Every structure is written in C-alpha cells, then in structure tokens.
Amino acid sequence: MTRSLAWDGDAVVAVDQCALPHEYRMMRLDSVDAVIDAIVRLAIRGAPAIGVAGALAVAISAARHTRGGVCDEVAVRADARRIAEARPTAVNLAWAVRRVAERIPAGPEAVLAEALAILAEDERLNRAAAEHAADLVLDLCGRRPLRLLTHCNTGRLATVAWGTALGAIRVLAEGGHVAEVLFGETRPLLQGARLTAWELAEAGIPHRMCVDSAGPTALAAGLVDCVLVGADRVCANGDVANKVGTYPLALAAARAGVPFVVVAPESTVDLSVPSGASVVIEQRSAAEVTTLAGAPIAPAGTDAYNPAFDITPGDLVTAVVTENGVQVGLKEAS
Numbered sequence: 001m002t003r004s005l006a007w008d009g010d011a012v013v014a015v016d017q018c019a020l021p022h023e024y025r026m027m028r029l030d031s032v033d034a035v036i037d038a039i040v041r042l043a044i045r046g047a048p049a050i051g052v053a054g055a056l057a058v059a060i061s062a063a064r065h066t067r068g069g070v071c072d073e074v075a076v077r078a079d080a081r082r083i084a085e086a087r088p089t090a091v092n093l094a095w096a097v098r099r100v101a102e103r104i105p106a107g108p109e110a111v112l113a114e115a116l117a118i119l120a121e122d123e124r125l126n127r128a129a130a131e132h133a134a135d136l137v138l139d140l141c142g143r144r145p146l147r148l149l150t151h152c153n154t155g156r157l158a159t160v161a162w163g164t165a166l167g168a169i170r171v172l173a174e175g176g177h178v179a180e181v182l183f184g185e186t187r188p189l190l191q192g193a194r195l196t197a198w199e200l201a202e203a204g205i206p207h208r209m210c211v212d213s214a215g216p217t218a219l220a221a222g223l224v225d226c227v228l229v230g231a232d233r234v235c236a237n238g239d240v241a242n243k244v245g246t247y248p249l250a251l252a253a254a255r256a257g258v259p260f261v262v263v264a265p266e267s268t269v270d271l272s273v274p275s276g277a278s279v280v281i282e283q284r285s286a287a288e289v290t291t292l293a294g295a296p297i298a299p300a301g302t303d304a305y306n307p308a309f310d311i312t313p314g315d316l317v318t319a320v321v322t323e324n325g326v327q328v329g330l331k332e333a334s
C-alpha cells in the first residue's frame with residue numbers, strides 16, 4: 001500500500017500531516033533540525049512513524065558528520081540525543097534512535113542500513129499485529145459486521161504503511177466485518193477528525209465522527225461492539241500510554257462490558273518501565289487548547305491543562321496485541 005514515510009537517498013520524505021485533510025502533500029526533510037521540527041509540530045506523528053523518522057534523522061547526521069571516511073561520533077551522538085528528546089512519551093522514538101546509534105562506530109553506511117531496516121520492518125510488523133488483532137476481535141465479538149470505536153489516528157499516516165489499530169480495522173473491513181467505525185475528533189489537534197476520517201474515507205470504510213466526550217456515551221448506549229486503539233508505550237504491568245481521551249473510553253468500555261483491545265508493535269512495549277506512573281506525559285502548549293484550527297475559542301490569557309497522552313490501567317485492557325500475537329502477563333516477560 002502507499003507509504004506515508006520513505007527515504008529518498010539523502011532525505012526523509014513524509015506526508016505532511018499538518019496539511020491534511022485539506023491538502024495531501026509530501027515534505028522532503030534533509031536535515032536533523034527539519035526532522036525534529038516535523039516531529040515537534042506533529043507533521044510527522046504516531047509512535048511508529050516518529051521512531052522511523054528519528055532513526056533516519058540519525059543517519060542524516062552520521063552522513064553529514066563524516067569527513068574523509070572519519071565519523072565525528074560525538075557530534076552524531078549529540079544529534080541522536082536531541083532527536084530522541086523531541087517527544088518524550090512514545091517509546092518508539094527513543095527505541096529506534098538507540099538502535100541505530102549502536103551502529104555509529106561502524107560508520108554512516110551501517111547507521112543508514114539499520115535505519116532502513118526499521119523502515120522496512122514497520123509495515124510488515126504492524127500488518128502482522130493488525131491481523132492478530134482482527135482474529136482476536138472476531139473471536140471476542142463473533143464473525144459479523146461490527147461497530148468499532150477508535151481514537152486518534154493509528155493508520156498508515158501514523159506508521160510507514162498499514163497502521164496498528166486502524167490496520168486491524170482495515171483487515172476486518174476486508175473480511176466484511178465492519179458495520180461502522182466511530183471515532184473521536186481527538187482534541188486538541190484533531191487527529192481523528194483530520195486524519196482518521198481521511199484514511200477511512202480513502203479506504204472506503206463506513207465511519208462517523210463524534211466529539212471526544214461522546215465516546216463513553218456511545219459505549220453506554222450500546223452503540224459499540226469493540227474498542228480498538230494504538231499505544232505510545234505499554235508498561236511492564238500492562239498499563240498503556242496513548243492519546244489523551246483513551247482512558248475514559250477504557251473506563252466506559254469496562255462498565256459496558258465491551259472489549260478494549262490495544263494494537264501496537266513490540267517496539268512500543270517498554271518492559272523497563274514498571275507502570276504508567278513512571279511514563280513521562282508530554283505537556284503541550286495552552287494555545288492548542290484555547291484555539292480551534294488557529295482561531296481563539298477562549299478569552300485571551302486563558303491558561304490550559306494540555307497533556308498529550310493519558311494512562312489506561314492494564315486491568316481495563318482486554319488485550320495488547322503485537323506482531324507476536326496476544327500478549328498477556330507482560331510483567332513476567334521482563
């Protein structure tokens with residue numbers, strides 16, 4: 001399928017997610033600073049996508065800092081640190097940067113080869129996770145057209161291609177098992193309204209949007225058979241960090257007896273973090289909340305609480321599904 005993120009020889013080429021849904025355009029990012037800026041602005045966003053972009057940015061740095069066959073390792077490691085710190089919550093970014101940084105002593109070609117390996121793996125692993133998740137959903141809910149609820153954007157835009165939770169929805173739709181996908185607009189930056197709506201329309205999957213606070217209401221009203229979401233970090237005890245608004249959906253799903261399934265690659269599972277209490281939650285600017293599409297919606301000077309993510313306790317999660325299948329007892333695996 002169409003790739004949202006690629007390497008063109010000396011630059012990252014990626015869909016500009018800030019421009020959607022009005023314009024589908026590619027960005028060409030040929031410097032470390034340009035990639036960091038794209039990640040911070042959420043022009044590249046979604047845990048797997050920022051991991052791949054971060055790895056390629058280290059490769060750009062290694063190529064730039066090699067003269068006469070000698071790589072300035074100190075300079076590349078300093079760039080790698082800046083890249084890894086661009087966003088704190090999704091472990092995929094730090095994981096991918098660490099993985100390619102291990103190749104720095106072997107030179108820029110080795111760094112690039114590792115980054116390209118991560119790029120190539122992304123579609124395959126997410127597709128495998130999506131297929132396992134689709135099987136699980138059919139086991140839990142029955143082989144019938146299902147009403148699914150998702151949050152944020154976990155599709156091809158958030159990955160290299162295919163997607164995680166939205167990838168599972170694609171698999172289910174291909175099998176004729178989707179009656180409707182309901183999704184929250186995903187305030188403050190509207191990843192649901194701008195990106196998930198665009199992807200579901202592109203894929204021809206029936207969908208309806210709701211305001212974020214209507215998601216729990218839809219669950220209570222019996223309008224949803226299964227919730228499918230992605231993750232930015234899965235902790236050793238099964239707690240899940242994901243886009244803010246995920247936790248209320250999990251609470252409402254538990255109350256309604258609806259399965260709550262998390263789909264993510266293994267690179268999102270961080271067994272070094274015991275529980276959600278230790279996850280750094282990115283706090284973003286008040287302006288994102290006090291404006292809507294750039295227009296002020298609150299009196300000038302209004303301050304805001306704007307966490308980008310929340311923590312869903314593991315006991316509210318029916319299953320975490322990765323490319324290795326349904327994961328249970330994550331803490332035993334450490």
Ligand SMILES: CSC[C@@H](O)[C@@H](O)C(=O)COP(=O)(O)O
Pocket residue numbers: 042045046047048090151152153154155158159163164165191229230231232242243244308
């Ligand atoms: C496959 S994407 C999984 C998560 O990264 C996704 O659910 C999410 O929370 C993205 O947040 P974002 O702030 O848009 O990068």
